[in-house]
Amino acid sequence: MNKILNNTNSTPIKLCAAFALMLVLAYAPAGQAARSLTVGVTANGSSWEGDNGSGNSDFESDRGGQFAASINYRVNKFYTGLNLQGGTYDFGSDAPTQFTSNGTLTSDDVKVEHSDLDLLFGYYFWSNVSLFLDLKVTHSEWRDTGYEQAFSGLGLGVSGFHPINDKWVLFGSFGFVNGNIDDDEDRSSHGDGTSSALVGGAVYLIDKANTINFGLKLRSYDFDFDDGNDQEYSLNGLFFGYNHTFDFN
Amino acid sequence: MNIFKTLVVSSILLAVLPVTSALGQSRGIALEPKSVVQTTPFVNGVYRALIIGNDRYQDPHQRWPALETAVADARAVSDILQQHYGFSDLEVLENATRREILRALERLSKRALPNDSILVYYAGHGFLDSESERGFWVPVDAEGVDSTTFLRNSTIRDELTTIASRAQHTLLISDSCFSGTLLRRGTRGIATPNPDQDYLKKVSKKKSVRIISAGGVEYVDDNYRKSGHSPFTYFLLNELENNDRELLTVSELSSNVTRAVANNVDQVPETGVLQGAGDELGEFIFIKLKISVDGVPAEKLKIQVETDSPADNVVIESEVIDSKVTDSKATDSSSEPADPGIVIPLPTL
Numbered sequence: 001m002n003k004i005l006n007n008t009n010s011t012p013i014k015l016c017a018a019f020a021l022m023l024v025l026a027y028a029p030a031g032q033a034a035r036s037l038t039v040g041v042t043a044n045g046s047s048w049e050g051d052n053g054s055g056n057s058d059f060e061s062d063r064g065g066q067f068a069a070s071i072n073y074r075v076n077k078f079y080t081g082l083n084l085q086g087g088t089y090d091f092g093s094d095a096p097t098q099f100t101s102n103g104t105l106t107s108d109d110v111k112v113e114h115s116d117l118d119l120l121f122g123y124y125f126w127s128n129v130s131l132f133l134d135l136k137v138t139h140s141e142w143r144d145t146g147y148e149q150a151f152s153g154l155g156l157g158v159s160g161f162h163p164i165n166d167k168w169v170l171f172g173s174f175g176f177v178n179g180n181i182d183d184d185e186d187r188s189s190h191g192d193g194t195s196s197a198l199v200g201g202a203v204y205l206i207d208k209a210n211t212i213n214f215g216l217k218l219r220s221y222d223f224d225f226d227d228g229n230d231q232e233y234s235l236n237g238l239f240f241g242y243n244h245t246f247d248f249n
Numbered sequence: 250m251n252i253f254k255t256l257v258v259s260s261i262l263l264a265v266l267p268v269t270s271a272l273g274q275s276r277g278i279a280l281e282p283k284s285v286v287q288t289t290p291f292v293n294g295v296y297r298a299l300i301i302g303n304d305r306y307q308d309p310h311q312r313w314p315a316l317e318t319a320v321a322d323a324r325a326v327s328d329i330l331q332q333h334y335g336f337s338d339l340e341v342l343e344n345a346t347r348r349e350i351l352r353a354l355e356r357l358s359k360r361a362l363p364n365d366s367i368l369v370y371y372a373g374h375g376f377l378d379s380e381s382e383r384g385f386w387v388p389v390d391a392e393g394v395d396s397t398t399f400l401r402n403s404t405i406r407d408e409l410t411t412i413a414s415r416a417q418h419t420l421l422i423s424d425s426c427f428s429g430t431l432l433r434r435g436t437r438g439i440a441t442p443n444p445d446q447d448y449l450k451k452v453s454k455k456k457s458v459r460i461i462s463a464g465g466v467e468y469v470d471d472n473y474r475k476s477g478h479s480p481f482t483y484f485l486l487n488e489l490e491n492n493d494r495e496l497l498t499v500s501e502l503s504s505n506v507t508r509a510v511a512n513n514v515d516q517v518p519e520t521g522v523l524q525g526a527g528d529e530l531g532e533f534i535f536i537k538l539k540i541s542v543d544g545v546p547a548e549k550l551k552i553q554v555e556t557d558s559p560a561d562n563v564v565i566e567s568e569v570i571d572s573k574v575t576d577s578k579a580t581d582s583s584s585e586p587a588d589p590g591i592v593i594p595l596p597t598l
Contacts, residue, residue: 038592038595040594040595042594070594070595070597072595081595083595083597116597118595118597118598120595120596120597122596130596132596134597134598136597136598155598157596157598159593159596161593169592169593171593171594171596173596173597173598175596175598176598177598195598196598197597197598199596201594203592203593203594205592211592213593213594219598241594243592243594245592
């Protein structure tokens, strides 16, 4: 996550600027509209497992997880949000292969830092269902060699919720991202890839402003590198989060 | 009653209302109509109303069972006031807690202006402490017979007195058991049959603070003949809906409703003046609007009513001023659950 935050020339900074602009634009015409700002934190205990492609071994992290912080601003049916999350995954005998510009390097007994940045723009086209765009950037760094891999793209998703009663709400989302793979050396295109995510969970409303949420998040990535190699992996796990909402009505 | 000879819809305000909350349907708040200042020889202010309906009681002691019709009563009263009687500032509380009711009364008193006509309607459980003979409204968060969780009549009267100190006409309609206790310190009102224009102009200029209760110190029924309304509100709605007069005084309304209720159920509504609140024997006057435009809600209509009566030369003008309709679920109770749409996690991919 530090890489994402510290790289002043990176796409994420531009995305943050876009997010700030969206906040301003969202606020300006609002008038007496319903506005709220929600901040949240989430712990995600997940495993990173996958397939390094033909001729290479499968891999699975021994342990790992991510922490996330998010901010979500909503004006009537429109919402925009920013989510930053990151964490470290420990691999033993097998780890994701490093597809560098100089060749393929298998690795083992390595820690890989993985971070995500999501900038969302969503709209509730129906009362309980919204469609959203997700400008997504993921970044991975192998600690043994310093190899870095970034994937960025634009995703489209659908999100919905269903209140059970005054205290419990079920929610879920699903979507795809189509993007490019870069290495951090020259930022040149290193391939392309897709990712998808499926989330399901529940929210418990402590009171009007405070909620906790938990559920299952399944993410999968499918990368095709320019040199013909491919790699598939998934990050699946349970999450637990807390949100606080400032209601400006 | 031929005062008004022409009624002209001068324009329709299709003001761009802020987009309502996408998820507000289930959690309230959606409407933000505009208040309309009515200018007539009888009224020169805004018609405002606070409508409260309590069905879903949450009493852990099971002392207060759920009602069948209170929320439906409140909604129906709100609709008829808005659509037929030009009430442009309505706040509807459904299943309101004690705190929400008090806060809504405070908000109403702050919005009240000197020429306004203000109506407060309550449908829900009532309670009478037989020892002290004190009456109460029972909010949905009431606990057993713990009267500290109720809304005491004296508190309601205090709030009404505050509102009445600002507004021209104040009317409380209480459809609950023992609501007649609100009148123990008041006096009965007597309707003037077929009031003429001079009388109406006269009483409209005088301050009024009136109460209509569904019954005296007695139990009242909930669902009248499966109509979906209590007997009192059923006949109140019936009277307001079928009234063919342009000007209807509270005395006439209460008299007609009382007769209808008493003739059909074992319950006698009462009407009185709130003592000590500045009543000058004035009259709250309902003005029935006879305008409609297909597809356009009444609250969005800007109306101008003209008459060629030489004596009155009446022009009813409308002016849009700021106002807001809210719902208890959308207001300020920190204990109420939030709109789930704003609390589900950000759906990242």
